[in-house]
């Protein structure tokens with residue numbers, strides 16, 4: 324996907340169909356070309372680059388171990404120094420107060436290593452996959468959602484991101500208990516009716532309250548609305564409600580239905596996601612059944628947005644048969660509007676038709692380069708990112724679990740440039756895609772986001788000036804278009820700033 328920058332620039336200008344310069348294709352494009360071959364220079368440049376958003380980020384996995392440790396210590400938790408697993412007080416024999424780690428560098432080091440991929444080296448019987456997913460169980464008791472969100476959202480703001488969709492589970496225990504109380508008999512629609520009769524809708528107000536309290540506590544921690552407001556205050560944060568794919572079908576159905584009902588009731592919750600390791604025995608055995616469950620819920624609850632982890636697999640982790648159809652089923656049965664990971668796409672039956680279908684139906688794939696590297700061992704030329712790009716499938720660069728992976732989103736953009744040769748026009752396009760394929764409501768600014776061709780109301784308008792009336796009306800009515808316009812304004816300003824990024 325190496326389009327020479329000058330040609331791509333001219334192409335974009337021609338396609339934009341107007342004399343107005345395309346934001347990001349002036350001084351920024353020139354400076355990128357000058358420094359792209361120096362990783363340290365590229366890091367500083369990409370950190371300053373205005374960005375769209377992150378569409379694939381699990382709240383607890385995005386928090387760094389250091390923050391979790393402080394939160395757990397403040398909450399009086401205990402820890403088993405051998406397993407590094409945190410648990411509520413009182414501390415049992417052999418455990419220590421988590422707070423002891425703050426004054427014991429060796430314990431602190433062991434906990435940060437145990438709760439992340441830091442210092443991890445795979446050895447016989449111990450894979451990166453296991454270390455990654457086991458970390459969640461070790462630090463789980465220490466997660467304070469509001470503190471974690473403040474950390475993650477502020478990091479996004481400092482990287483000049485405009486938008487975040489954070490995955491979190493709301494009223495997960497209550498939904499599971501309700502689902503477990505009804506016998507599963509194999510018919511998704513009948514089970515959904517039983518859930519409704521059993522009062523699942525009564526969990527929605529509690530879930531809304533949980534979400535609202537989380538937002539409020541996060542914004543208080545960021546000091547939003549005060550003179551000391553942190554950069555995270557400028558990020559539009561929305562939530563994806565999670566359902567776990569490793570539970571029995573009735574519990575998966577209950578969590579997914581509650582997520583859909585919550586999205587319908589709360590404009591800050593914009594979709595639902597099925598999460599947990601795709602290679603888990605239950606997830607593998609129930610995969611197709613879960614797709615039918617989601618289809619039923621999607622079709623019964625108007626407006627449900629679904630993002631599905633699919634193809635987060637590699638040959639050897641699972642038998643070849645498990646690689647044949649997960650992405651295709653997510654797209655064709657599960658009503659997925661976005662695919663998380665999609666690493667195993669070329670191992671699917673009729674992969675080429677699947678790629679064509681995803682491109683035609685504009686089903687985006689969320690690419691997590693570092694996560695795929697440490698969990699699956701898929702990196703560099705083995706990663707299908709260039710295949711997706713060449714096939715015309717919409718791609719967004721996302722992080723998955725930046726705390727566990729010890730990365731940030733800037734790092735993922737950098738990896739895409741260094742490992743896959745992404746050029747500046749492609750990077751710009753992918754940033755625009757992060758807002759285009761967001762589950763944010765409202766009409767798009769773009770007639771075609773690929774070519775930065777705007778809808779007629781805003782065509783040719785200077786994003787650094789007041790928009791014309793018809794464009795202003797669109798921006799006022801559409802949260803999506805308003806953020807897209809703000810990104811264009813940022814990118815136009817970056818054209819002026821980028822040439823000054825030098826020593």
Ligand SMILES: [Zn+2]
Pocket residue numbers: 379381632663723
């Ligand atoms: Zn994920």
